[in-house]
Amino acid sequence: MAQNQRKTAVPLQAPGTWANAQAILGLVLDHTRDAIVVQDVEGHIEWLNPAAEAMFGWSLDEALGKKPHEFILPPGMRPTTERLKSFRYNLNSNLFGRYHLTEHQRRDGSRFWNQQNFSVIDLGPLDHQKKIVITCRDVTDQVETEEELRRVQVDLQHAAYHDDLTGLANRKRLSEYFASNLVSERLKYHGIGVLQLDVDKFKEINDTLGHAAGDATLVHIADALHAACDPNDLVCRTGGDEFLLVCLRINDPDTLMDRAERLLSEISTPLPWKDQTIRIGISIGASLCTSGNCTGEALIQRADQALYAAKNRGRGQVVLYTKELGRAQKAQQQLARDLKSAVAEDQFEVHLQPQLLLPNNKITGCEALLRWNHPVRGKLAPGVFLETARKTGLMAEVDYISMNLSLDALVNLRENGFPDMCMSINVSCAILADSNYPGLLDWALQSRGLPASSVCVEILETTILEGGDLDVVTAVDRLKRLGVRVALDDFGTGYAGLAHMSAFDIDAIKLDRSMIGRLEHDPRNRVIIRSIIRLCALLNMKVIAEGVETNAQLEILRRAKCPLIQGFHLARPMEVDAMINWLRQHTMPKAPEKQG
Template sequence: MTEYSKTNGSSPDPSDNTSPSLSLCTRLVNCAKDAIVLQDLQSRVLWMNRAAEDMFGWPLDDIRGLPGIGVILGADQSTEFEYDLQSPIFDRFVVARHKRRDGSEFWNQQTFAKVEPIHEDQTMMILVSCRDITEQVQTETALRQTQEELRHAAYHDDLTGLANRKKLQTYLETPLVRTALKHHQIGVLQLDLDEFKDINDSFGHAAGDGTLIHVAEALRRSSGPQDLACRSGGDEFLLICPKIATTDALITRADLLLKEVRKPFHWQDQTLLIKASIGASLATAAVACGEDLIHQADQALYAAKESGRAQTSIYTSELGRTQTTKTQLSRDIQTAIDTGQFSIDLQPQMRLTDNRITGCEALLRWNHPEFGQLLPLSFLTIARRAGVLADLDYRSMNLSLDALQNLREAGHDKIVLSLNASAEVMADRNYPGLLDWALQSRGLSPADVCIEIQETAILQPDAYGITTTVDKLKRMGAQVALDDFGTGYAGFAHMSFIDLDIIKLDCAMIARLEQDTRTLDIVTALIRLAHQLGMSVVAEGVETQGQLDLLRTAGCPHIQGFGLAHPMPASDFVTWLSAQSNVDCPFERHVPKAS
């Protein structure tokens, strides 16, 4: 454009139509969609095209000679600015927020070019090309915001806003966590809600979601600035706590978290009291990574659940070994059922009026190929969790009836066999019929068996189904006993709606007979009341002569326990019945006789 500049040193005017070529150039520049502004080195506006007038809202005649920076920034029009010819703006795009004449703002993408003078009496000029990129910037901003939202969603739980498992994995790889593990200064709390399903069932899933949000807020209030609170799934949460180096500090944090969780949660017109269990683990030299620490906290959580819930359990190596064994048993139990790893031991019951063996209880044993023989206490809960307890009960039933059939064939036709039945199998409407078929197929009678149900079974939500099963068993001719009576769950008031033949006094009560007169009074009263209700009594866990004498005085009709005999394989039981006088037991004055 300097080719057409005036030679008297004044500013060029591309609108001068003295030359056909200049007229064409002006028309072309005015047709450009980008704004073009010509300035001197002091940024004074010399000329601009129509697109620039539209962009800034200023006619050329109104701002010619004024500093352009004052126009585009809305500043004082006397604002001084001088171009630095060494500035990097001549080598790149410049994006800035500028103002139009009406005060509205827009994003301006500019390029700057130096216009060298042709004649000595001319000065350097600056050509500024401007483009309104407001829509593009807004689009990019929205895109970045969307990307940030997607990134946040990828690493956070939708409902609670806490970190999710993906965020947890990233966090465990940070230098903060690696350093804390190296110096054994990090702990993990794994929290699981107790009876969360009951909230969903009673108040609806919206209340369940509200409960999870309540717990998430409790975690936030209990978290330190470098901690990570995470919802690991369902109603399980994790709190990763760097900078914690002692068990006491970790338990203090757990207590604070439980206190926050237990704060009343108001849902509509209801106040819900939330309870939770926590498994806690602290880094030691044996912990190689964050996942190991979380696994330990998970094992401690299982222990807290098994110990009664609503508490904190801290991981120890002994606890870890116990939980590892239980995990293996959970994997093995179905195979054990399928391959016949279970067997039956029999423990005799003695009638005190004539010292005769009148019955025996069938006790299930798991002959594990690695751990040896396991008692029910070590695997029944595992079977229940695995959903195979009913299958195990039916397996036990058939093994027990096989043992009873062998007793009959050996000439012991008066022994009544007691079979343990879980709440799961008692809730099965087919159980009485399957038991009856199993008896008939062996030539046995329903009168030959007594079905033992635990005290807790009659307090189950489906207790009505259990009482229906009891009625069917009674109509068949079988006896029904309430096992472990006196553990504190139920009482005679709860038994008013269920027809029982026998109650079995729990061994914990019998163990206190000789030391606690109150226990003796209670046992004596229970025996008398049972007699009045037409029920018999079996005292379990009888081990000493003193216990036996007190039970005789109290009028207890039957006993069972190590003092009489330990449980034994069915084949050994037949031999034991034939040689009772040689049994080594404390009841030397009361040698039992075979029935």
């Protein structure tokens, strides 16, 4: 029945009369956007409003006297004729007064999600005087959006524990594995073997045959490791071309070395790829715990030291950890002593890497990256010494040095023609746990005449997971009250990144370079990244893609409407003076304001 032909059952009467109230109610029901269905207690339709006619595709005349389940349920879900005939509403059930979500079918066969609310109108003591009123709303768009977000979260949670390319476990899963009761028991009473593998000259495979060949190599190694596994063993991809196999039931060196040698032989077999052959070489470090006096972490460290020795011996080797290799730890101890001197003698500087705002191709800020000017070894990147700083309790001091050097660099940029430049600063658990940190940061900003909004504090997602007693919510809140911006760094490498986005008042997330590196070759990864960017836009959060190394990656991110990028494709980290020159070549600096 066409809506313009329907009329309210009761015509308007004089104002104030009951009949007039009924007429007004009829008009409201006819024009409400929600679909309304009235039934008797046996489910027969007695009335539909126009919105219900439009929703289901059936007119009032056609539906009158029928039971909705005859035609609104998809064929496979419809009840039998006997059940339809015997149907009767139980007026005391929990059906009433609650929302119910059901998939229904329109007359044209299309399906939609119907949010329904059932209520009873009691017009008298008899059954025929009790009416069931159902209010319906099409919530298909909302349901599909929620399903998409759930799928993204499931993907991110899986990615938090697994390597995207090979499907192997990652370091996070490895940590949980060693903490499990099964593995702890083996460590304590029986023994465990660990094999650490690294692909020899993997960069040459990528450079000569392309990244697709490199990926095929990694998958080939992963498959071989899987095949060598016993039940309850664990295979991990722990780095770009690094793998680790935990052999849960091996407790003697001969058996462990035999497995390592077989892996070396199998993986080194030439791999056919397209019309070429990939020749793969690997080095393996092995460690064994048989006395119950070592931890999983110690086993991995020993295997890593053995792997280092294997590579130094000419690659393509298997080396078992020995006490002699343990002496290499002395070098690490020397590094710790050198680091303590470096903190006391200010042997640090910062290098800057620019960040590009894609919508207008404008450099809006830089990330400050700490470098150690070692008196013997030269400039050292943070990866060389930060773990040592953490273990020796120097992390907070290193963080404060980095903070002050970063702010000095920002002043330098602003005084040299770039007054709108911002700076991103990395922080650790150690400095976040310091209740004095916000005050010291505030003083450092004010003493340099810098606005708080010019600084973005980057917190690693792993900092949230491994912070121990650190109250990250409170730490972030202190920084936000100060006026600085806060970003979640390396998003996608930790567990439940979406949960972190909702739990902490952050301004931006930085997509981890491991996600960006897969953009060109992994459609599924592109879908995940586009979904994250859309979700962040809805939450008014910026997204920064780090590790952008190719123009193809940049254009994919541009099409996905990613706001900011940084990476080698734009520029490598550089000293402050070099950054000023770089900015002058790539932007037009503003003239400094004249002092009155």
